[in-house]
Amino acid sequence: MKSIAFSKIEVQGELAYRSIINFARLEGKWYRPDEVFTADQHGWPGDWEGRLILALTLLGQSTHRCPAYLDKIISMLPKYLNEKGYFGKILHEGMVNEQQIAGHSWFLRGLAELYTWKKDEKLLGYINALIDNLLLKTKGVYARYPLTNDERFNCDIWELSQPQSKNKTHAHTIDTGCAFIMLDGASYVYELFKTPALKELVEEMIDRFVKIDLAEVKMQTHATLTATRGILRFYKTTGSKKYLEIAEGIFNFYKSNAWTENYSNYNWFGDPRWTEPCAIIDSFIVATWLWQYTQNPEYLEDAHHIYYNAICHGQRTQGEFGTDNCVGVKEPFIYPFTYEVYWCCSMRAGECFAKAIEFNYFLEGDTVFVPFYNDSIAKLDFEDGSCVIRQCSEYPYGSNNKFKIEESDIKTAKTFKFFVPSWINEKGLYVKLSNKEVASNIKNGFAEVVAKPEVGEIIEVNFAQKFYKRKLLNQNHIKGYCSFRHGPLILAVSTDEEIFFNGSCDFEYTDTATYKNKASGVFLTPLNDIKNLTGKESKKQILFRD
Numbered sequence: 001m002k003s004i005a006f007s008k009i010e011v012q013g014e015l016a017y018r019s020i021i022n023f024a025r026l027e028g029k030w031y032r033p034d035e036v037f038t039a040d041q042h043g044w045p046g047d048w049e050g051r052l053i054l055a056l057t058l059l060g061q062s063t064h065r066c067p068a069y070l071d072k073i074i075s076m077l078p079k080y081l082n083e084k085g086y087f088g089k090i091l092h093e094g095m096v097n098e099q100q101i102a103g104h105s106w107f108l109r110g111l112a113e114l115y116t117w118k119k120d121e122k123l124l125g126y127i128n129a130l131i132d133n134l135l136l137k138t139k140g141v142y143a144r145y146p147l148t149n150d151e152r153f154n155c156d157i158w159e160l161s162q163p164q165s166k167n168k169t170h171a172h173t174i175d176t177g178c179a180f181i182m183l184d185g186a187s188y189v190y191e192l193f194k195t196p197a198l199k200e201l202v203e204e205m206i207d208r209f210v211k212i213d214l215a216e217v218k219m220q221t222h223a224t225l226t227a228t229r230g231i232l233r234f235y236k237t238t239g240s241k242k243y244l245e246i247a248e249g250i251f252n253f254y255k256s257n258a259w260t261e262n263y264s265n266y267n268w269f270g271d272p273r274w275t276e277p278c279a280i281i282d283s284f285i286v287a288t289w290l291w292q293y294t295q296n297p298e299y300l301e302d303a304h305h306i307y308y309n310a311i312c313h314g315q316r317t318q319g320e321f322g323t324d325n326c327v328g329v330k331e332p333f334i335y336p337f338t339y340e341v342y343w344c345c346s347m348r349a350g351e352c353f354a355k356a357i358e359f360n361y362f363l364e365g366d367t368v369f370v371p372f373y374n375d376s377i378a379k380l381d382f383e384d385g386s387c388v389i390r391q392c393s394e395y396p397y398g399s400n401n402k403f404k405i406e407e408s409d410i411k412t413a414k415t416f417k418f419f420v421p422s423w424i425n426e427k428g429l430y431v432k433l434s435n436k437e438v439a440s441n442i443k444n445g446f447a448e449v450v451a452k453p454e455v456g457e458i459i460e461v462n463f464a465q466k467f468y469k470r471k472l473l474n475q476n477h478i479k480g481y482c483s484f485r486h487g488p489l490i491l492a493v494s495t496d497e498e499i500f501f502n503g504s505c506d507f508e509y510t511d512t513a514t515y516k517n518k519a520s521g522v523f524l525t526p527l528n529d530i531k532n533l534t535g536k537e538s539k540k541q542i543l544f545r546d
Contacts, residue, residue: 001292001364004378006061011357013375013393014530016063018312019353021319023059023067026052026350030342033072037080040343044099045088048343049073049080050106055350057114062354074114077126085129096141097159102178102223104134105185112188127189135186136197142205145179147212152176176268177223180209183230191237202234210246214253218268221258224250225265225282232289244293251286255302259473261328261483261543262490262527263302264310272326274337277314277345281352284311288359291371297445300371301421303359304488308396311352312528314345317535321345328477332498332543334527339536360391367415369446373401380453385410387453396465396487397513397526399428403459410453417446418461423487428464433457465489467507467515472543481543484524486513491524492540499541 011019025031030039031052040048053074056067084090087107088100108130115123146152152160161175183205190198209227212219228250235243258266265279266272287303290296313334314321320340327334340346361378362369368380373395379388387408393401401418420429420442431440431449434457440447451459465487472481484491484507491513493499504519515524527542 001362001369003292003358004361004363004380006064006354006358008381009357009360009376009378010064011062011360011374011376015353015356015374017530018315018319019059019063019357020065022315022321022346022349022353023056023063023065023319025319025346026055026059027068031069031347033069033076036073037076042343044103046086046100046107047103048347049087050103050108050110051344051347053110054106054113055110055347057110057117058354059350061117062357070114074123081126084133085126086134091137091159093137094141095157095159096138096179098161098179099175100159101134101138102161102175102181104130105182105226108135108182108185109188112185112192116192131189131198135182135189136201138182139197139201139204142179142201142208145208145212147208147217149217152217174268175220175223176217177209177212177214177219177227179223180205180227180230181223183209183227184233185230187230187233187237191233194237199238202230206231206234206243206246214250215257215269218270220268220279221254221265222267222276222279222282224254224269225279225286228286229282229289232286232293235293247286248290248294251283251290251299254283256474260310260324260326261473261477262309262313262324262334263306263473264314264324264326266326267323272329274323275310275314275326276323277311277321277341277352278348280306280310280314281348284352285355288355288371292362295444297419297421300419300445301423301488304372304396304421307356308488308526308528309490311349312530313534315349315533316340317533319346319349321349322534328472328474328481328543330478332478332481332541333539334492334542335539336534336536366412367417370403370416370418372419377406382410382414384412389453396489396528399462399464401461403461405453405455405457408453408455413450413452416449416451416459418449420445420447420463421488423466423468423485424463425466426463428462430460430462432460432462435460465513467509469505469546471546478543480546482546483542484515484544486515486526489513489526489528490542491515492527492542493522493524494539495541496539500545 056070060067111123111127146155161178186202190202228247231243232247258269264275267276284306287299291299322340323337324334325337360372373393376391387410388406390404390406430437440449468485469482470485506518507515510516513526
């Protein structure tokens with residue numbers, strides 16, 4: 001099963017809007033050619049440059065708009081790279097700087113994605129220099145990455161993410177384990193080039209990574225989930241199921257130990273001080289890939305929850321992204337902690353929205369999977385022809401989704417599989433072909449319909465979203481609370497003071513995904529509010545006394 005190429009889909013509606021305003025933000029002050037190479041002042045060579053190149057490359061393809069400054073940024077690389085072809089100081093043989101190798105994962109991945117898109121041989125030169133002079137120099141060093149806090153105090157071959165010391169500050173560094181972010185870049189270039197040396201290095205990195213007690217060292221969840229994306233890509237490339245099992249284990253551990261009540265993250269395992277959209281975006285991609293590789297609909301439901309309740313709330317009014325408090329740990333409210341994290345999270349959103357666009361359709365032989373619903377126009381290619389399909393969707397607020405065939409030269413029938421989540425009212429579920437209801441077999445969370453895509457044919461998938469109460473995601477969070485939902489959407493109240501319904505859970509539907517408590521007159525509206533993106537003074541209650 002494969003997702004369709006960016007060139008085959010154009011999104012409209014809310015996803016298009018969110019993508020475009022993020023794209024515009026990434027062409028603002030901090031992301032211009034005269035800023036990007038000197039913006040980092042905290043010892044992360046290659047990180048800012050790499051995250052931006054990657055974001056612009058993916059947004060350029062997925063939105064079909066030429067990035068305003070990407071070519072200029074690439075043309076300026078020789079001025080800022082060292083003689084070995086990477087950023088920062090040249091390290092002694094057998095030594096690795098953790099922040100430097102982490103930052104260069106984004107740079108390597110960004111260049112490789114751009115090369116995949118543009119096929120510019122100059123880019124290949126930069127990529128090969130990075131692989132030969134930096135990445136492969138870490139072979140044998142990853143096998144000695146410190147596994148415990150005690151080992152971190154006495155490490156002589158790794159320059160870890162903060163100056164080494166004999167106190168707890170170092171052992172609990174805010175970016176513990178960031179070296180394994182390189183699993184993303186390394187797995188991507190291995191997928192491209194299939195060289196044995198890269199394969200051996202990725203295997204070494206994974207072998208060491210899985211030995212770390214994530215909770216004991218308070219591993220950064222962003223580093224953990226970025227590494228997990230790399231492990232899943234390595235599974236896709238090698239076909240070795242042990243890597244899929246490793247990724248599943250890590251993701252399920254993360255869900256149990258570092259989810260907030262709106263599907264965001266603790267920035268570190270065991271230390272819920274704030275969230276980080278970088279990790280939330282990783283979790284969205286990991287969840288979708290796990291569904292793709294296992295067909296387990298639970299992972300796809302995770303991806304929907306993460307996107308609509310965590311990612312969409314993390315986006316601010318100008319397209320930027322910022323951190324929030326860890327809702328549910330101590331309080332029922334969610335509000336911005338750092339309004340914009342322009343040095344990383346705003347840039348990581350570029351891949352987030354590109355993937356959200358890419359994930360709209362997956363193809364496997366003569367079968368079409370529709371795991372997400374968005375207004376869009378897509379071209380689907382099969383062995384016996386292709387068709388152009390226009391999707392008009394009310395999801396996640398409403399119930400109706402229509403798919404109209406606008407062009408087709410296909411000769412045989414195809415199987416269409418439409419995601420049917422567990423939070424729908426099954427009595428309202430139906431599928432129609434040309435306005436006639438047809439039987440649909442539901443399997444692994446998808447309604448299956450067989451139809452020959454002919455011009456003018458309309459497939460209509462309708463399911464009513466349920467209003468329901470849900471218990472806490474993490475039973476270690478504040479006791480005696482619950483959330484209210486409309487389909488995948490967490491419902492909220494904008495308030496500075498806690499709202500109590502005093503046992504009255506009698507609500508009436510009043511407007512789009514909006515409910516009024518009959519006793520108090522209080523309205524519940526979606527936390528994901530495209531009409532009113534998260535502002536600096538935003539404070540919403542999403543947990544209520546049960």
